[in-house]
Amino acid sequence: MTIPKVLILRTAGTNCDYETHYAFEKAGAKVDVVHINILLTNRKLLKNYQILALPGGFTYGDDVSAGKILANQIKYDLGEEITTFIHEKKLILGICNGFQVLTKADLLPASGLFRNNSTQGEYQQEATLAFNDSNKFEDRWVYLKIxxxxxxxxxxxxxxxxxxxxxxxxxxxxxxDENVLNKITANHQIIFKYVNERGEEADYPWNPNGSVQNIAGICDSTGQILGMMPHPERYVEPTQHPHWTRNGLKEQGDGFFIFKNAVRYVKTNF
Known part of the structure; x- marks a missing residue:
């Protein structure tokens, strides 16, 4: 049985790599945190891993737009390696800034990275993560429905x-456009939605940013790539819940199953 190997990709501005490392290691994986410059120098390095994780943060200061510079590096400098990675049935997880990167690299919701533009003209990005409706940084805990x-x-x-x-x-x-929304809905690619404590879709503050149809996370058509705005790596231990002293401890944090399932998949299939 393979010991799953995870490559956590970081660059200037990444700041959730340690938490993501801890979560995958707790789930039973061997984890390496690798700077983008190292991967660009040795692109074959990616072949040694079964899971690629893009953690949260503010890569390159989000100066152009959130995640855009790293997205371009992935799309234009590592496109061939990422294509092979996915064709080999390996997994990619993007959290917060990582989700922004995946959409702007055209890896979510559909893989424009693999599209032959020569026959279809200029490919238009299908989705993105835009400024919150509140026009401010939202730092809170939210309820999600699978x-x-x-x-x-x-x-x-x-x-x-x-x-x-x-x-x-x-x-x-x-x-x-509406066609993209209809497609990801029909393909069951909407994985998480923001809800209230009763599990009902609701507006701000339950939906912290105004996402269309309360969407908080999606996958690609294969199910191998997951992007989500909430941070599962920040709630893998029961004591990380803000009310654990009042409500008691769970067996594990609500975000841990995401890392555990990825590790289980690799152990079963590689």
Whole structure:
């Protein structure tokens, strides 16, 4: 049985790599945190891993737009390696800034990275994460509903709601047009939605950013790539819940199953 190997990609401005490292290691994986410059120098390095994680933070200061510079590096400098990685049935997880990177690299919701533009003209990005409707940074805990089990990271988890923190200024999920929304809905690619404590879709502050249809996370058509704005790596230990002294301790944090399912998949399939 393979010991799953995770590559956590970091660059200037990444700041959730240690938490993501801890979560995957706790789930049983061997984890390396690798700077983008090292990977660009030795692109074959990615072949040694079964899971690629893009953690949260503010890569390159989000100066152009959130995640855009790292997205371009992935799309234009590592496109061939990422294509091979996905074709080999490996997994990619993008959290917060990582989700922003995945959409702007055209890896979510559909893989424009693999599209032959020569026959279809200029490819238009299908979705992005835009500025929050509140026009401010939102740092709070939110309730999420699991809407689909298409993602490998979700597996067979049947939980009414989970509770995770968000911390972002550009977390509003929007799509290019109604056709994209209809497609990801029909394909069961909407994995998480923001809800209230009763599990009902609700507006601000339950939906912290104004995302279309309260979407908090999506996967690609294969289920191998997951992007989400809330931070599962910040709630893997029960004592990380803000009310644990009042409500008692759970067996594990609500975000831990995402890392556990990814590790289980690799152990089963590689």
């Amino acid at each position: 809407c689909s089990h298409k993602s490998i990271f979700i597996h067979d988890e049947y939980i009414p709601t989970i509770y995770l923190p968000v911390a972002h200024g550009e977390g509003k999920f929007i799509v290019r």
